[in-house]
Amino acid sequence: MATQALRADYHGDGKDTEDKFHGAILVYINWDKHLFFYSAKAFPLDPNMPFAAVLEHVIGTHFCQHPEYKNINWDTVEWTLNNEPFMPVMEKSLAENGFDHKCLLRFKTAETSSFEAAGI
Amino acid sequence: MSAKKLNLKDKYRLLTRDLDWDFSYEDRKDAFPFEEFEGIKITDWDKWEDPFRLTMDAYWKYQAEKEKKLYAIYDAFSQNNGHLNVSDARYVNAIKIFLTAVSPGELAAHSGFAFTGRQMGGIGARIAAQMQSIDELRHIQTQIHAMSHYNKFFDGFDEFSHMHDRVWYISVVKSFFDDARSAGPFEFMVAIGFSFEYVLTNLLFVPFMSGAAYNGDMATVTFGFSAQSDEARHMTLGLEIIKFLLEQHEDNVPIVQKWIDKWLWRGYRILTVVAMMMDYMLPQKVMSWKEAWELYFEQAGGALFKDLERYGIKMPDYTDLIKAEKEHLSHQAWWTFYTNSQATAFHTWIPSDEELDWLSEKYPESFDKYYRPRWELAKEMAEKGERYYNEGLPQLCQTCQIPMIYTDVQNDPRDIVYRSTKYQGERFHFCSDQCQHIFENEPEKYVHAWLPVHQIFQGNCGGPGGLEKVMDYYKLDVGKANMDYVGSPDEERWKNWKGVA
Ligand SMILES: [Fe+2]
Ligand SMILES: [Fe+2]
Ligand SMILES: [Zn+2]
Numbered sequence: 178m179a180t181q182a183l184r185a186d187y188h189g190d191g192k193d194t195e196d197k198f199h200g201a202i203l204v205y206i207n208w209d210k211h212l213f214f215y216s217a218k219a220f221p222l223d224p225n226m227p228f229a230a231v232l233e234h235v236i237g238t239h240f241c242q243h244p245e246y247k248n249i250n251w252d253t254v255e256w257t258l259n260n261e262p263f264m265p266v267m268e269k270s271l272a273e274n275g276f277d278h279k280c281l282l283r284f285k286t287a288e289t290s291s292f293e294a295a296g297i
Numbered sequence: 298m299s300a301k302k303l304n305l306k307d308k309y310r311l312l313t314r315d316l317d318w319d320f321s322y323e324d325r326k327d328a329f330p331f332e333e334f335e336g337i338k339i340t341d342w343d344k345w346e347d348p349f350r351l352t353m354d355a356y357w358k359y360q361a362e363k364e365k366k367l368y369a370i371y372d373a374f375s376q377n378n379g380h381l382n383v384s385d386a387r388y389v390n391a392i393k394i395f396l397t398a399v400s401p402g403e404l405a406a407h408s409g410f411a412f413t414g415r416q417m418g419g420i421g422a423r424i425a426a427q428m429q430s431i432d433e434l435r436h437i438q439t440q441i442h443a444m445s446h447y448n449k450f451f452d453g454f455d456e457f458s459h460m461h462d463r464v465w466y467i468s469v470v471k472s473f474f475d476d477a478r479s480a481g482p483f484e485f486m487v488a489i490g491f492s493f494e495y496v497l498t499n500l501l502f503v504p505f506m507s508g509a510a511y512n513g514d515m516a517t518v519t520f521g522f523s524a525q526s527d528e529a530r531h532m533t534l535g536l537e538i539i540k541f542l543l544e545q546h547e548d549n550v551p552i553v554q555k556w557i558d559k560w561l562w563r564g565y566r567i568l569t570v571v572a573m574m575m576d577y578m579l580p581q582k583v584m585s586w587k588e589a590w591e592l593y594f595e596q597a598g599g600a601l602f603k604d605l606e607r608y609g610i611k612m613p614d615y616t617d618l619i620k621a622e623k624e625h626l627s628h629q630a631w632w633t634f635y636t637n638s639q640a641t642a643f644h645t646w647i648p649s650d651e652e653l654d655w656l657s658e659k660y661p662e663s664f665d666k667y668y669r670p671r672w673e674l675a676k677e678m679a680e681k682g683e684r685y686y687n688e689g690l691p692q693l694c695q696t697c698q699i700p701m702i703y704t705d706v707q708n709d710p711r712d713i714v715y716r717s718t719k720y721q722g723e724r725f726h727f728c729s730d731q732c733q734h735i736f737e738n739e740p741e742k743y744v745h746a747w748l749p750v751h752q753i754f755q756g757n758c759g760g761p762g763g764l765e766k767v768m769d770y771y772k773l774d775v776g777k778a779n780m781d782y783v784g785s786p787d788e789e790r791w792k793n794w795k796g797v798a
Contacts, residue, residue, distance in 0.1 A: 242685065
């Protein structure tokens, strides 16, 4: 729908288009049912970065505060990209894995823990 | 010859309706260029009923008297070191939020009502909006003066105006008023005059003012009393605008309904911070957020919408969702601020054991199951000397700009709600169906929202160089104004004044 505006040519110039992030794309990452981190986190990432590097240097450094992080069995983790089931290829880049600007990556871990019922 | 004294009725006519003029050689449409583009149809401005029944000269006289009394009390408060009478120094953080996040809204409202006070075609509506505009200017001024005493003794107050255009959570309130002020005059009146002032004001001002009363904050209480008669006028104006628009033309009904749906939602999202203030920040609690919502919205708002039914206006269909969210809202918000307190201009803390019990009692459906365990974990970490501060920056909702913290309370409260849409090839994210609909109705308006997290990544908040630069850009006094209350200079001073170790 059109914005109700005084002038017919009213428009907004997107403030967050891809060209404004100095070569990076925005990626949002969430560890599902772990509200210890109250929301998904946002990262500007180089699309040429291999997924394995994201796992180690981005997820590894930003979700490790959770006391259960070290117990994650990464072989059984379920991933979604933009809410579709997704199988990352570790050595391939984000771009090759289908990541685009402002995409949402979520992961679900299978561990049962005392935190699970509370969603922490 | 002495001037003839006017009788009240003549005076009222001369000083209100008679201030208007007819356009004999200019087109009236050129004088009121904003009156038609929103699609609102006005057939007869004479049907407007003046809500205040007040002339400008009487207005000035009343307001001047109120100001005189107010400032006399502020002086006494200051001379008697009134800050020492608050229940606990933790309380002061509630009014830090008030000054940084609410007071600038008064200034925005002032400018918005000045706009509608010029642009609405009817003289009665213009005068009422002008009076409210001046009220709102008075409100920000008197609030700054009320807080200025606290500013001498506590951290976090002094850069409120600099912070307003910059700090991540304050952008939520700023964008709310920017949205309203960049709409046409009638949408503004429905947004701020009706939805905010009439329907939601009791959930904003009453909690802060009674919170002040319960916690010994005489400065804020006195401001509250002084503003009370202004607010009563604002409410009658809000109700008059709605009734007037609905009675003028049936084509106005769907437009007004759309605005009510939008603005009650946007207003409600802002109230997240009030919910948290009530449940977590008041050492002496007034009532829970849940109780306040039930009293002021479910009961009072329910009666209002019953009344509006005869015009064809319906209660927004998301009120069931809000009903479900009331069990969760304050807990999600305080956890967000607690874990991000390295970047707030106020202190946060772990609730005491008595407070945890109070929360369990007030929120039997949710607290022990979902939220108490978080505080137990936070306590455990703090006791080990690892007070938890969340690393990194959150994903934000494109419309309300609040971090995407809201969960699917009607199904599984452990799952965050994710909504997104594509517009011109770009993906946009939302916290709720409502925020998504608002965007989709007017995407051009929201694609250029200034989202603090994205601006930081673009290098527009102090340049590249990490969070430290951002804190400088915010003028946030790191280690003083932010972080946990425990161990803060605020706490240390308070203990000294009170003579406790
Ligand atoms: Fe106000
Ligand atoms: Fe007001
Ligand atoms: Zn939202």
